[in-house]
Amino acid sequence: MWRNRDVISARDFTRSDIEELFETAKYMEKYAKGRLDVMRGKIMAVAFFEPSTRTRLSFEVAMKRLGGDVVGFWGAEGTSVEKGETLADTIRMLDAYSDVIVIRHRYEGAAKLAAEVAESPVVNGGDGAFNHPTQAMLDVYTIWREFGYVDGLNIGLLGDLRHARTVNSLLEILTNFNVKVYLISPEYLRPRAETIDYVQSKGLKLSFYTNVEEVIGELDVMYVVRIQKERFIDPLEYEKVKGSYRVTPDMLRKAKKTLVILHPLPRVDEIDPRVDATSHAKYFRQAALGVPLRMALIYLILS
Amino acid sequence: MWRNRDVISARDFTRSDIEELFETAKYMEKYAKGRLDVMRGKIMAVAFFEPSTRTRLSFEVAMKRLGGDVVGFWGAEGTSVEKGETLADTIRMLDAYSDVIVIRHRYEGAAKLAAEVAESPVVNGGDGAFNHPTQAMLDVYTIWREFGYVDGLNIGLLGDLRHARTVNSLLEILTNFNVKVYLISPEYLRPRAETIDYVQSKGLKLSFYTNVEEVIGELDVMYVVRIQKERFIDPLEYEKVKGSYRVTPDMLRKAKKTLVILHPLPRVDEIDPRVDATSHAKYFRQAALGVPLRMALIYLILS
Amino acid sequence: MWRNRDVISARDFTRSDIEELFETAKYMEKYAKGRLDVMRGKIMAVAFFEPSTRTRLSFEVAMKRLGGDVVGFWGAEGTSVEKGETLADTIRMLDAYSDVIVIRHRYEGAAKLAAEVAESPVVNGGDGAFNHPTQAMLDVYTIWREFGYVDGLNIGLLGDLRHARTVNSLLEILTNFNVKVYLISPEYLRPRAETIDYVQSKGLKLSFYTNVEEVIGELDVMYVVRIQKERFIDPLEYEKVKGSYRVTPDMLRKAKKTLVILHPLPRVDEIDPRVDATSHAKYFRQAALGVPLRMALIYLILS
Numbered sequence: 071m072w073r074n075r076d077v078i079s080a081r082d083f084t085r086s087d088i089e090e091l092f093e094t095a096k097y098m099e100k101y102a103k104g105r106l107d108v109m110r111g112k113i114m115a116v117a118f119f120e121p122s123t124r125t126r127l128s129f130e131v132a133m134k135r136l137g138g139d140v141v142g143f144w145g146a147e148g149t150s151v152e153k154g155e156t157l158a159d160t161i162r163m164l165d166a167y168s169d170v171i172v173i174r175h176r177y178e179g180a181a182k183l184a185a186e187v188a189e190s191p192v193v194n195g196g197d198g199a200f201n202h203p204t205q206a207m208l209d210v211y212t213i214w215r216e217f218g219y220v221d222g223l224n225i226g227l228l229g230d231l232r233h234a235r236t237v238n239s240l241l242e243i244l245t246n247f248n249v250k251v252y253l254i255s256p257e258y259l260r261p262r263a264e265t266i267d268y269v270q271s272k273g274l275k276l277s278f279y280t281n282v283e284e285v286i287g288e289l290d291v292m293y294v295v296r297i298q299k300e301r302f303i304d305p306l307e308y309e310k311v312k313g314s315y316r317v318t319p320d321m322l323r324k325a326k327k328t329l330v331i332l333h334p335l336p337r338v339d340e341i342d343p344r345v346d347a348t349s350h351a352k353y354f355r356q357a358a359l360g361v362p363l364r365m366a367l368i369y370l371i372l373s
Numbered sequence: 374m375w376r377n378r379d380v381i382s383a384r385d386f387t388r389s390d391i392e393e394l395f396e397t398a399k400y401m402e403k404y405a406k407g408r409l410d411v412m413r414g415k416i417m418a419v420a421f422f423e424p425s426t427r428t429r430l431s432f433e434v435a436m437k438r439l440g441g442d443v444v445g446f447w448g449a450e451g452t453s454v455e456k457g458e459t460l461a462d463t464i465r466m467l468d469a470y471s472d473v474i475v476i477r478h479r480y481e482g483a484a485k486l487a488a489e490v491a492e493s494p495v496v497n498g499g500d501g502a503f504n505h506p507t508q509a510m511l512d513v514y515t516i517w518r519e520f521g522y523v524d525g526l527n528i529g530l531l532g533d534l535r536h537a538r539t540v541n542s543l544l545e546i547l548t549n550f551n552v553k554v555y556l557i558s559p560e561y562l563r564p565r566a567e568t569i570d571y572v573q574s575k576g577l578k579l580s581f582y583t584n585v586e587e588v589i590g591e592l593d594v595m596y597v598v599r600i601q602k603e604r605f606i607d608p609l610e611y612e613k614v615k616g617s618y619r620v621t622p623d624m625l626r627k628a629k630k631t632l633v634i635l636h637p638l639p640r641v642d643e644i645d646p647r648v649d650a651t652s653h654a655k656y657f658r659q660a661a662l663g664v665p666l667r668m669a670l671i672y673l674i675l676s
Numbered sequence: 677m678w679r680n681r682d683v684i685s686a687r688d689f690t691r692s693d694i695e696e697l698f699e700t701a702k703y704m705e706k707y708a709k710g711r712l713d714v715m716r717g718k719i720m721a722v723a724f725f726e727p728s729t730r731t732r733l734s735f736e737v738a739m740k741r742l743g744g745d746v747v748g749f750w751g752a753e754g755t756s757v758e759k760g761e762t763l764a765d766t767i768r769m770l771d772a773y774s775d776v777i778v779i780r781h782r783y784e785g786a787a788k789l790a791a792e793v794a795e796s797p798v799v800n801g802g803d804g805a806f807n808h809p810t811q812a813m814l815d816v817y818t819i820w821r822e823f824g825y826v827d828g829l830n831i832g833l834l835g836d837l838r839h840a841r842t843v844n845s846l847l848e849i850l851t852n853f854n855v856k857v858y859l860i861s862p863e864y865l866r867p868r869a870e871t872i873d874y875v876q877s878k879g880l881k882l883s884f885y886t887n888v889e890e891v892i893g894e895l896d897v898m899y900v901v902r903i904q905k906e907r908f909i910d911p912l913e914y915e916k917v918k919g920s921y922r923v924t925p926d927m928l929r930k931a932k933k934t935l936v937i938l939h940p941l942p943r944v945d946e947i948d949p950r951v952d953a954t955s956h957a958k959y960f961r962q963a964a965l966g967v968p969l970r971m972a973l974i975y976l977i978l979s
Contacts, residue, residue: 103775104717105716105717110408111407111408113434113438115430122771123749123757123766124769126774127721127747127748127749127769127773130747131719131747131773131774134745134747135717136720139437141430141433141437143426143430143447144749151426152378152424153641154639154641155638155639155640155641156646159638159639159640160426160639162657162660163427163430163638163660164430164659165429166660166661166663166664167431167434167661168434168665169406176979202652214589290772335761335765335769336759336760336761336765336766337758337761337765338760338761343762352411354768354772357768357769358773359773360437361773413711414710414711414736414741416741418733418742442740444733444736444737444740445733446729446733446750454729455727456944457942457944458941458942458943458944459949462941462942463729463942464943465960465963466729466733467733469960469964469966469967470733470734470737470964470967471737472709533969583715655786
């Protein structure tokens with residue numbers, strides 16, 4: 071049941087919740103370039119204390135495609151926060167003005183605090199280093215739309231798996247499915263222990279690799295996140311492995327024909343642009359599905 | 374009569390204007406979380422040369438709840454002003470594009486200049502150091518909604534009464550009512566002489582205090598504004614009086630049970646968060662009423 | 677035919693295109709302060725990597741007057757571009773979310789690249805140093821509305837004709853009409869050779885002047901653009917000619933009574949404010965016509 075619910079952590083949602091979301095999102099795809107007038111008279115507040123064009127715009131478009139409207143701010147500059155207002159007071163104001171609040175914040179727990187303060191539903195548009203639940207829902211939704219199912223798939227995660235906020239949420243959502251997860255990264259850029267312990271306790275099958283070449287042939291999905299040179303302790307180590315974390319047509323020669331490559335975007339150089347033209351590249355479809363997925367989310371929460 | 378009128382200074386409005394506004398705002402409260410489709414096809418331009426999240430968003434939400442739409446900018450950065458355009462030319466452009474202009478500016482007289490240039494009504498969303506008329510209307514509206522009347526009340530203003538733009542407008546609006554006003558501040562942070570002379574000439578009863586403890590028991594309303602350490606000439610003076618300008622549960626033990634505490638927000642530390650849970654705390658209701666009050670204002674001006 | 681077309685360069689449009697646009701814009705003038713509900717359910721994305729209040733707001737207002745909605749960003753700060761995303765990837769996202777993209781960018785060719793990437797129509801809201809086609813359409817539309825025709829007019833362009841992005845596009849649009857163009861500027865601030873060669877090859881009659889006094893009596897239209905002191909190689913040269921590039925009531929004594937003065941705005945000091953009150957001053961009408969002109973453009977492309 072989604073009605074009036076806060077969306078703070080991917081851990082809060084069951085398989086049944088997610089399936090309801092996916093079925094609704096599939097229905098919404100018909101209206102993602104049109105209009106379904108079910109949120110008329112409702113206002114979404116976007117409180118993006120940290121920049122994010124893609125997440126903000128897909129939420130705004132989703133609300134507008136549903137006939138609702140949007141107010142808000144992005145970047146803390148020029149807001150009452152700059153004058154020293156607490157997050158709680160800012161949220162109380164937005165709560166009084168709007169029907170649903172989407173918050174993005176660099177501090178862990180900001181969305182949870184907002185949800186405690188607000189009477190209206192609060193949606194976490196990314197906070198701290200570990201939570202971006204709607205992105206993770208979108209990631210798995212894209213897989214579900216590509217294959218028609220999620221169970222049984224081999225899903226590789228490639229890159230800096232420790233500092234990418236989406237990876238933690240994605241692993242949490244995947245605990246609802248019977249999948250094998252391949253974590254491909256330098257050892258010290260693996261997900262933090264707390265995440266690994268949690269998802270394994272939920273039965274998620276994890277295996278660890280440092281080189282994508284070892285396993286690329288087994289993967290149905292390869293989810294790529296950025297890996298920054300600065301994260302490497304030893305520059306020589308970086309030089310040694312960097313090729314292994316940059317997706318190129320050459321790397322893909324060993325892949326299954328049906329391999330689906332995803333990326334939360336924006337990408338910088340971790341996927342060679344020549345990959346875009348291959349049948350593997352599904353990250354632009356993934357971005358586009360952000361609108362119907364978020365239309366479904368808003369609809370389920372507010373209607 | 375409000376139709377097609379500019380809202381520049383609190384001095385321009387009679388008791389009858391204000392009562393019409395309040396009755397309309399009360400009617401609008403029913404729609405402040407819904408939609409009343411009377412501004413369809415109308416566009417508000419928000420020209421916020423200076424930041425203000427609360428004022429801007431409450432105007433935007435008010436317009437959208439009435440079925441209208443909003444365009445504009447906030448922060449002068451990236452606007453034609455940065456290229457050296459005069460305020461008059463910027464306003465002429467907005468006037469051509471929109472049906473009503475809400476302006477916020479750090480210079481005294483900016484709203485008046487805008488109103489002279491524009492054919493459409495101009496609303497002052499705060500300019501210079503002394504004018505924020507719609508905030509003052511909201512302040513008195515909240516009092517009216519709390520008590521059902523304004524006449525006969527004892528209203529305390531606490532904090533830096535010289536530099537708070539809202540205080541001047543509030544005193545001006547209060548000249549329309551038969552109230553006793555207690556100005557509680559260090560001597561050199563009292564309202565400027567020009568304001569005091571004006572409101573006294575209009576018959577407003579003022580008395581001056583430096584310590585809230587002397588009078589808190591007499592107050593029906595306590596309107597709190599920020600007092601900044603930097604404003605004190607003598608740091609020792611600040612240490613001596615600071616407790617007297619920070620509202621705490623302890624300070625409130627001598628207050629009437631029905632005391633209403635207001636604050637234009639954002640607050641920093643001038644009201645202890647523990648006060649929020651008391652029945653005195655009405656500043657969040659005050660903020661929330663900003664939407665119906667501004668819906669009423671827009672409706673009266675534009676319809 | 678405008679349907680589904682990108683608007684990248686003024687060179688791409690025929691006289692017949694422009695006449696269709698003008699007739700449609702004239703029809704739209706009736707709705708420029710009202711609402712014509714033909715874009716309901718359509719979303720415009722504004723991607724203003726470079727600031728421009730007037731162009732952005734007139735596009736936004738045009739879309740909203742037509743019943744559509746707008747999302748987007750202005751200033752690259754806080755966008756995914758800042759995180760290193762390519763323009764192509766940003767455009768792909770906007771293309772997935774919206775029905776039409778208006779782009780403003782400081783690099784030449786940005787709009788063309790966007791149009792190649794996007795399936796939705798892309799409108800150039802100004803890119804690089806030479807292209808601002810919708811401004812040029814607006815400029816000629818204003819002339820057409822003032823005189824009822826364009827052919828046969830003597831049109832002067834005054835100021836820094838090399839660095840003003842609008843001048844190049846204006847000359848290109850004017851090749852569709854039988855007009856005489858007087859280019860009035862210091863020699864080294866004439867339009868670049870490529871532009872001159874192109875428009876002359878299309879039959880546009882150009883003549884060159886350094887002093888407006890020589891020709892002002894012949895002009896039907898004087899289009900003024902800013903000339904910055906910094907552009908002069910020799911400060912003495914600036915002192916010598918500056919009076920010649922600043923429009924004053926005095927300068928206008930030799931002008932035809934029917935002379936129309938235009939300016940793309942914002943202006944700084946190149947037109948004396950005393951000129952505003954004369955019957956020559958049409959630059960504010962020109963700015964106002966930006967809404968119906970862009971309503972027509974959006975309508976022709978998207979309906």
